[in-house]
Amino acid sequence: MKFRGGMAELMRQASRMQRKIEKRREELKTEEFEAGAGNDQVKVKVNGGAELVSVTIDPKALEGEGLEMVSDLVVAAANAALQMAREHVDKELEQVSGGLKIPGMG
Numbered sequence: 001m002k003f004r005g006g007m008a009e010l011m012r013q014a015s016r017m018q019r020k021i022e023k024r025r026e027e028l029k030t031e032e033f034e035a036g037a038g039n040d041q042v043k044v045k046v047n048g049g050a051e052l053v054s055v056t057i058d059p060k061a062l063e064g065e066g067l068e069m070v071s072d073l074v075v076a077a078a079n080a081a082l083q084m085a086r087e088h089v090d091k092e093l094e095q096v097s098g099g100l101k102i103p104g105m106g
Helices: 006-028 059-065 067-096
Strands: 032-037 041-048 054-055
Touching: 006 067, 032 067, 041 067, 054 059, 054 067, 059 067
Parallel strands: none
Antiparallel strands: 032 041, 041 054
């Protein structure tokens, strides 16, 4: 089976796809994802680059729950927000790559 255009064309297409993926990855860094824990007493925002953007804690949570419980809520909310971000980024990059799973490009 011959590839039309040869290996050089295949490499050009792979390079174009990689540039598209990188461009989309940069765009996704500006998108934010929020998750809450403890009936939204703790809210965490992350971006598509898996960076923590903000943490909001209801002052009443500290009074009622205590510091240790609130710390656990922060971790739970952060993990939920990061999972949301990861799933969204994976879905978007899959669309850009046409569903191809190419090592080092996704």
